[in-house]
Amino acid sequence: SAVISQKPSRDICQRGTSLTIQCQVDSQVTMMFWYRQQPGQSLTLIATANQGSEATYESGFVIDKFPISRPNLTFSTLTVSNMSPEDSSIYLCSVLGTSGRAHSYNEQFFGPGTRLTVL
Amino acid sequence: DQQVKQNSPSLSVQEGRISILNCDYTNSMFDYFLWYKKYPAEGPTFLISISSIKDKNEDGRFTVFLNKSAKHLSLHIVPSQPGDSAVYFCAASAKSSGDKLTFGTGTRLAVRP
Numbered sequence: 001s002a003v004i005s006q007k008p009s010r011d012i013c014q015r016g017t018s019l020t021i022q023c024q025v026d027s028q029v030t031m032m033f034w035y036r037q038q039p040g041q042s043l044t045l046i047a048t049a050n051q052g053s054e055a056t057y058e059s060g061f062v063i064d065k066f067p068i069s070r071p072n073l074t075f076s077t078l079t080v081s082n083m084s085p086e087d088s089s090i091y092l093c094s095v096l097g098t099s100g101r102a103h104s105y106n107e108q109f110f111g112p113g114t115r116l117t118v119l
Numbered sequence: 120d121q122q123v124k125q126n127s128p129s130l131s132v133q134e135g136r137i138s139i140l141n142c143d144y145t146n147s148m149f150d151y152f153l154w155y156k157k158y159p160a161e162g163p164t165f166l167i168s169i170s171s172i173k174d175k176n177e178d179g180r181f182t183v184f185l186n187k188s189a190k191h192l193s194l195h196i197v198p199s200q201p202g203d204s205a206v207y208f209c210a211a212s213a214k215s216s217g218d219k220l221t222f223g224t225g226t227r228l229a230v231r232p
Contacts, residue, residue: 033219033220042123042223043163043222044222092162108220110155
């Protein structure tokens with residue numbers, strides 16, 4: 001499984017500002033995903049980021065609000081723009097991989113998350 | 120529209136007993152199902168998975184059962200240990216949707232010593 005790190009681990013931001021979250025993987029991966037987990041909610045996919053192409057956004061998420069970069073096969077950033085208190089969430093990146101266990105394939109492995117609080 | 124549902128937000132089990140976590144789904148296109156465990160301040164950790172061509176997959180203390188006709192899966196943990204206390208998410212994906220994961224809302228398991 002891949003080792004994934006995220007920066008920052010947490011931040012408190014003012015309304016109207018932007019925050020860029022970094023995701024670093026210890027191996028080259030084709031597909032990276034960005035998720036949001038709002039308080040008490042499930043994980044919701046924001047977008048899929050493939051190196052060399054534009055990110056693909058899920059319904060309800062737009063590039064102007066959540067611009068994503070994927071400059072190489074081990075790194076991606078997600079920016080939360082013009083933040084409001086409703087953006088307070090845990091943001092997680094994940095990569096597609098395989099655990100190598102029998103009957104398993106294409107699991108996603110997650111970073112530790114970035115806890116964002118918007119005041 | 121919540122396509123993956125975990126109707127029990129919490130579960131408490133005595134150490135050594137069996138923990139059974141349930142998950143229901145509505146999308147018949149889902150063909151791969153996963154369970155994740157999440158501790159506070161950490162990302163979800165992959166636990167076990169099952170393909171729709173199987174009805175059971177076992178890995179140590181963890182067994183996942185899939186009932187396709189009922190669109191239901193369950194995770195059995197036996198024997199339960201205090202270290203199993205965490206939030207458990209089930210997730211589903213479909214090849215036709217590019218393997219994107221749809222998560223349930225999670226069940227918080229507490230294993231009492």
